[in-house]
Amino acid sequence: MPAAISLSKETIKLLNVERIHRTYDCGQKYVFIATCSGEYCAIKLFKYGFGAREKRELEFYQKNSHLKGIPRIKAIHPSKGETIVVEEYIDGNPLSDINQLYKNDGNKIALLINGIIDIMDPIWTDLKVHRDLKPANIIIQESGAPVVIDFGIFKDSNQSTITETGFQPNSWDFAAPEQLLAIKKNITYRTDFFSLGIIAYYLYYQRLPFGSTKEQVLGKMKSGKLVFTTDEDCPLNKFFNISIQFDVSRRARTTIIMKEALIP
Template identity: 30%
Template structure:
């Protein structure tokens, strides 16, 4: 059991930031360099291949609105090897926490859309689909900027598949139809769909599919777009982002252009 403080390898733990099915994340400081980081320590039964991909795919690369990967490796805890990845520390709150206080105004929602679309566009240039865009995986830093985190569920199109065909990773209620159905070759349009859900939720205070993956898959379910009518820059864009057919959704660059056109 890892406490909220102590020394693990080169890192001094100074607080627990969160956790989930993949592992736990700590606020830590590298005692050799003094650099702050978010240290993600994976559960010992988590697929090692996914950790290696998360660490190696973007290490040394600058992706807009995504934390830099600083270090990765393994440590022995209680007789078991545990993999870790050290990310740039983002001081702030999750979008999920922020939305508890109320919806975003239109200007901030536009910034959200532009920032996360820029990130998924850059990831797609490296043939990466994030696959887990949701309010919990978006940070708002101390300057009010939006940052996408966590590549633990990502699909790397140029690498051998890890997830078996017919199975899927992601969060119910935020997966595109093709992702939920376990389609083998996702594209960036899947991330556009998830971003559309997050944008809808951020400005209306409601989930467009009532937080139900079943509703996303039901052809008979219709998203209530009346809540978007007063938002000039979203009422036409978000319904297209949520189109059930990927080819009919806009590209991230088109999302950015439309939102910037409304600045």
Template identity: 40%
Template sequence: MTSIEPSKALLKHFDISDYERASPGGQKTVFIVTIANQKYALKIIKVADERFEREVKICKQFDGNKGIPVIKKIEKFGKDTIILEEYIEGNDLSELVSDYVGNAPKVCKVIYAASNILKPVWNANYVHRDLKPPNIRIRANGQPVILDFGIARALDDESITGTGIQPYTWPFASPEQFDGHKKLISYRTDFFCLGIIAYHLYTDSLPFGKTRDEIDRSFQDNRLIVDSGNESINIFCNGVFKHNPSERPRKIESFLNLIKL
């Protein structure tokens, strides 16, 4: 992997005293930088496209929600756009799975907290569309933060039902994402994805298979019933693991009531 270094001009302009190297990620490179003894996530955006604009819009719209990173500054620097964002101390769920395996109350607690962070986002008619362990970071105090709203969508946005490939992460995707049924995507898509995360955290496995082909075959069966070995996890997962989104909880409160704390 090729290491990436910030330019001397960028370090000087933002008065960065220290930084951690980052690797490139498509049109975005992220460094963890120190400015005036405070850590930030500094994102270098090569092309300020609609994904960038959407992520900024959502983060700003829900400024004050402690479960969504705060954007401190947006600035043009040369040909790039720079975002200076709150740095979330902690680890993401993909690094913490062993802490949750077999601990149903802990799994339910983190899923409930993540869902409450997303509740106002869902109420505003957005869907995240890429909920997965790497996109949920846990602060030192145990509270989750939802990351990467870059592929989130407003449900009244025509492009969500337009042509083209819809982005998703296949191990944690819903049937409608897997099948490319764009018109079926809603916040109930996020419900399904949170069910997969809960099952994964409790069992350290995936509910519908380890490969795309296995998951695809599982999704051909409309009866997506799982047995995690725990009643609370089963109630939640089987409440949201419905092939047809219309069969999942219609109201956010009904969804939250499936999570047994």
């Protein structure tokens, strides 16, 4: 949504901002789509300061700048107690805004999920978990290729996280049971597999499999019985069955198995 904030004169001069095209209020941060020194870019200002979450996310992007399909940092500027981040501009639409274009189109959904798996595969191999895969965090470029964004709450299995104990952050509508039920020890790459299954189901049927409210979804999770309905001829049934499972051990073990399940 549009944000009621503007860049300071100092920031405009520092970044050589020639024009601000759009401004968004993205919860934890404001994002300005602008032209800087003749190039499109995304300028980010953090509402509540530059804390541990923001620092970890930037370090993740910088370490993985060689990977395709994630944002790239162009510059970081400390300025009067703030940290201003300039990212490359990703020309596309959030999947959450265009999800209706995928309705009942198994082939299109399979192609998209395959693309997301290809992006995430080296990240999972590095023992990292996104933990917040959802349509709002997937940008679809004009070519149809996805970009995965917002790694602010990723889990690094090699390190402690900013949410080491207790509540585990999630978006309830696309979160796995181990997130909603705060079973931290069960959060692995297969937590992201579950979210991909929910995304695929949502795109195909234009509804969530376990209810339309947090209370309904949480009730299903607490019961341990994740029963959902599909059409017999849905080409994604095999994929649903290996990803949308309450028991982590019953989900696909590898990305190869995930991708094979997307083949009609």
